Amino acid sequence: MINLEELKKTFRGFIALSEPMSKYTSFRIGGPADVYIEPADKFDLVKIIDFLKTNNEPYIIIGRGSNLLISDEGYRGVVLNFESGLSNISIKENIVTAESGVTTGRFVDFCIQNNLAGVEMLAGIPGTVGGAIMMNAGAYGGEISDFITEVEILRDGKIQTISKANSNFKYRKSGFSNDIIIGGNFSLPKGNTGELLKRRRELLLKRNESQPLNFPNSGSMFKNPDGTFAAKEVESVGLKGKQVGGAQISEKHGNFILNKGNAKANDVFELIKIARETVFQKNKIKLELEVKMIGFSQQEYEQVHI
Numbered sequence: 001m002i003n004l005e006e007l008k009k010t011f012r013g014f015i016a017l018s019e020p021m022s023k024y025t026s027f028r029i030g031g032p033a034d035v036y037i038e039p040a041d042k043f044d045l046v047k048i049i050d051f052l053k054t055n056n057e058p059y060i061i062i063g064r065g066s067n068l069l070i071s072d073e074g075y076r077g078v079v080l081n082f083e084s085g086l087s088n089i090s091i092k093e094n095i096v097t098a099e100s101g102v103t104t105g106r107f108v109d110f111c112i113q114n115n116l117a118g119v120e121m122l123a124g125i126p127g128t129v130g131g132a133i134m135m136n137a138g139a140y141g142g143e144i145s146d147f148i149t150e151v152e153i154l155r156d157g158k159i160q161t162i163s164k165a166n167s168n169f170k171y172r173k174s175g176f177s178n179d180i181i182i183g184g185n186f187s188l189p190k191g192n193t194g195e196l197l198k199r200r201r202e203l204l205l206k207r208n209e210s211q212p213l214n215f216p217n218s219g220s221m222f223k224n225p226d227g228t229f230a231a232k233e234v235e236s237v238g239l240k241g242k243q244v245g246g247a248q249i250s251e252k253h254g255n256f257i258l259n260k261g262n263a264k265a266n267d268v269f270e271l272i273k274i275a276r277e278t279v280f281q282k283n284k285i286k287l288e289l290e291v292k293m294i295g296f297s298q299q300e301y302e303q304v305h306i
């Protein structure tokens, strides 16, 4: 069991016990984390991670929890969140430097206000810069990695700067799965604020038309398989509207699962299994989860990843 008194001596940030993760996920689902920490800044973070590693304490990082399914049992270990402590954003000429905890919305606004173009497509993707870098988030033909020059990470106990060439960005993933992302540098072309605001508005409207945003959800559950769309596959096997407990495959968009009220992580998990099995049986396509599962057993994890 974690030695809280010792831990508290090592850092300055915020700490809570048995914190419900449903407060921190866009699904509004997730049981308690044993310990929840918001480091005060990146130097505080280094000390905390050093403490956790020395004491063999399991930990995970969450952003805004917009790509997460956290189990009903929650997480046995420490959950770290950077929104309050790693939230600086600054600009030098056309280079924007943003820390991980900056929300994607604030990042896009900041770039537009400074007449810098390119990242408007991220508007409407909930989350943080850290989560977006980890997931290589993107939409409408662009990805966050398009404009990254460097990523600052914590690896092997040291703060390091990794060039884009060494970041191994691919479709909805990066090469940082074993690292902690501290922030990134983005080189952006000049734009016109009025035009950028207009484009952002258009993209947000397009999103509102196609996505079911009236119930808590986690965005796309599955990655798009090569040559097709996950939504199309789920819809083609007749699963639109399928409900388990409080969770439902959206009637509007087959790749969204909605929390229609008091849904359990287990309800969502069952729907994921049903969607994967039915699409494989009928269309011979394996759907790969985009959403990250936290706090599930290895056996449960394998049931929806193999």
Ligand SMILES: Cc1cc2nc3c(=O)[nH]c(=O)nc-3n(C[C@H](O)[C@H](O)[C@H](O)COP(=O)(O)OP(=O)(O)OC[C@H]3O[C@@H](n4cnc5c(N)ncnc54)[C@H](O)[C@@H]3O)c2cc1C
Pocket (backbone or CB within 6 Å): 026, 060, 061, 062, 063, 064, 065, 066, 067, 068, 082, 100, 124, 125, 126, 127, 128, 129, 130, 131, 132, 133, 134, 135, 136, 137, 138, 139, 179, 180, 181, 182, 211, 213, 217, 218, 219, 220, 292
């Ligand atoms: C309505 C809706 C629409 C969406 N639309 C899109 C879309 O168009 N395109 C798209 O790509 N995604 C979309 N998403 C998914 C999601 O918003 C993105 O994946 C987002 O980038 C996740 O950011 P987050 O901060 O919420 O990360 P989280 O969901 O909290 O975490 C995601 C992963 O990143 C890790 N992580 C987060 N921060 C750090 C860090 N600082 N260091 C190390 N690891 C970290 C977590 O451990 C986890 O593995 C959508 C989600 C919703 C709810």
